[in-house]
Amino acid sequence: MSTTTTVPEFFELSWSILFTVCMGNVFFGFLVCGITRFTPLALVPIITSAAGAIANGLCYYANYGNHPPIPTAVTSTLGDILWPIQEVGLLGYSYMILQQLLTGSRRRVFQGLFWSFIGVIVVVRVVIIVFRVQYILHGNANHLVTVNYVHIGYFGSIAILECISAYFLITTLVAAERASLQAALRVGLFRYLARSTEIRVALLAVQGVFRTVTHAIKTPGQQVANIGSQLDRFAYALLCLFPVVLYIDLLASKLKSNNGGSSSYTGANGKTQSKNRPEASARVITLDRKGGEEAVYETRITTRRHSSQECIMETESFGTGPSDVPLEDLDVNAHTAEPRHSRGGP
Known part of the structure; x- marks a missing residue:
């Protein structure tokens, strides 16, 4: 008597929820742009959310069901290209802000570090794509383990880049706070910091470090098989929700500019x-x-x-x-x- 494995439906898996969250962020992004206006800053959460939504759908096709190796490899490669757009693209928000705030040598140092780590991330992602395709075409489980370990370097590089951006953002905030220390204390320093763009964007660095740690303890593959895999999926869900923070920042800027x-x-x-x-x-x-x-x-x-x-x-x-x-x-x-x-x- 033969048995067949039932392929779970898309909306029975967490990928469907993450897909829905990303698509909702795209829709909310157009609403926010209708209230404010289309700017490069506003396009960052829209583009990254759209890339994440497509990547989640492609992940379901590549990892569930029995599909021919070639289409599966192509689908997996497209997903591996779109995920960096989502994960690294969010750093474009802080990059645009720092381009306006930094000058002189600090700006040159930041640009050099930023694009150097972008190059490292691209190289590491290419290595991931190569080993994942090898696993799909040849079925060697060692390739899948290698993909999992290389991902640690990938997320680690993203976390370092996020920390660099957060450092420059927060040091700029501290400089402004020192210059207006007396005024800041009058209105409440905590409220001043909580409302600042730098702190909101620097939260992305915390998420990046958390994602690096959780991916180091998860099992290879996309199936959730242990606590580490569940925490990794939770960390990715936080990343999918982060564009909401950027939308709040854009709306807050619009509100403050209108209180003239x-x-x-x-x-x-x-x-x-x-x-x-x-x-x-x-x-x-x-x-x-x-x-x-x-x-x-x-x-x-x-x-x-x-x-x-x-x-x-x-x-x-x-x-x-x-x-x-x-x-x-x-x-x-x-x-x-x-x-x-x-x-x-x-």
Whole structure:
């Protein structure tokens, strides 16, 4: 009596859920672009999610059911090409931001490291494709074990690149935070950090390290056979959900840019001046007594939309007190300050 193995339906497997999540991200991406606008930053989560959706569908065909070796090898190769687009493509978001924020030698160092690791990732992925095709065509189980080990180097390289991007993003944030430390503490440093793009994007580095660890303890192949394989599938699910974080960032930038208005103040010359600025602001009034004289300070903490969708905190001081250096005059990259003018009292 012969027995046949029943091939599970696509929507009975986790690949269908991951496929649905990625397709939903593509749909949500177009909704977000309708609210904001189409930009290179907005296209990053859309393209990576589309690549992930197609790769998940191809993975089902290549690993389930009895198919001819050649079509299976071709399908597997296409999936191995699309997965790096999803996994490495998300780094394009932080790359575009850093291209706007970094200057001089720091920018050149970052570009050199970024593209060097991209080259390493491409080479490692080619090795994975070669050994996987060999396994499909010849059925040598040792090739599948090799694929699993090479994947550790692949995900490790991605994790290192994500950590490099996170380092440059966070150091830029720390430089801005030091420049506006007093203002940051007034509104709550934790809220300042939590709302910043750098921290949200740097979370990708944590996911990359987690994926490297889980893939090192999983069994070879795509079947979930142990706890390590389940954790690896969970880590990949987090990666599929990460575009939602980028959409939130884009919508937050749009919201903050729309909370604009005009602000007025009385300058040292006694004339009322007005500024129209596309930014949200909060005011803190402080009273300082020094040398028998009273000085009233008005500190405006603002969020301004940067060309890279960044929200950069600034502070401006107005009043009749001693001259102060507005934080908008600070050069974050050079860590130096130069006042444009003095707003001193009589």
